[in-house]
Amino acid sequence: MKEILLILLGTIFVNNFVFARFLGTCPYIGVSKKTSDSLSMGIAVLFVLILASVTSWYIHYFLLVPLKIEYLQTIVFILVIASLVQLVEMFLLKTSPGLYNALGIYLPLITTNCIILAVAILNIRQEHNIIITLIFTLGAGLGFTLALVLMSAIRERLELSDIPESLKSEPIAFLTAGLIAIAFLGFSGIN
């Protein structure tokens, strides 16, 4: 139980995928303008993450390993991720057109969100069992959502504040991202 908690907190704070590993920075800047949108993006990524990493874990251990074709890992995982994103896209269009429109282009871009592939591959490389895989993935998704929500909350306030003309919108967002990453450095080294 203690181990599970450690992995969860570790992936959320210490090895946060955005701030410590610098993965998934495209939606981090792209969808962090409104808190509500960034929260739904985070949840969509979390959903795809869990589906993708569990599926790819099973495919790896029950298909690739017995057939000794582990070198196909990357391409097979990408195939799985792409199909799952397609599925989520259809599902959202049917059940929640509002969310579908709010996510816009970033929904298909989840396919190319490197966090998804990174988590799937890290699970294999760090030899997690299926329970740890689930926890690790959950932590990764929550960490990403946390990063997005933090950023968007700051950016919503930045919209209203008086900042120099040349720093408006993206430039100030990059500066903010750097400062948050430095703040998260404070967690590093904690195990």
Next chain:
Amino acid sequence: MTFIIPLGVLGLLGLAMGIGLGLASKKFAVQTDPRLAAVIDLLPGANCGACGFPGCSGYARALISGNTKSGLCPASGEETTRKIAEILGIAADVSQKKVAVIKCGGDISSKRHKGAYEGAKTCLSSSLVGGGHIMCDYGCLGFGDCVSACPFGAIENKSGKPPEINTEKCTGCGICVKTCPKNLIELIPSNKYYYVACSSKDKAKIVKQVCDSGCIGCGICARKCPNQALSIENNLSKMDYEKCLNAGECLKACPKKCIKTRK
């Protein structure tokens, strides 16, 4: 034979995913308005944006939601507008189709250049350097920004002359009008044939120095026109298309041959 296993695994996985997605797309199929597809089919599909909406499908969606009026698409003809209005059950707003003309007909080959221009080969860049590399301050720069801007391929580059607009292909979307840094392109009604192929507001003496076929503002065309469609403003002949009767007297009368008929 080691390649068979990976090939088979990838192939089967792909097949399984494909079938899965196919089934899912049936299950999660969303009912769309059948009128939407019909309207999108009727629109030209060039996504030029002249209607003010993001692409043809954007305009079709706005039409269906009733937030806009028909006939905003300059690229589709009268018949298409009527058909769309019929599908939607609204009144057709049919306006006269327009075509673009370039209001410069001068020689812009190297002997009419101010000096050697070596910058980026676009009209916009050249126009930023002292108003362009052509001696005439109002003339076409000839790099063909309009040619590359036209979504219908209706404008063709000519060396030493302004580009030529193919009236058959021109839909009157007006993108070239906005593109030309010299504001030389005008949309004229497609049932009128004559236009003043010069935009120079310079006095006759200067015009003669920089161009062989520039308008000198002599006013002969204005006097010969049977319906007073032409007038001289700022040393330049101006055509009023409300009055033009396609008589062609101006074309015959112009001593500088700067009134042209479109092809």
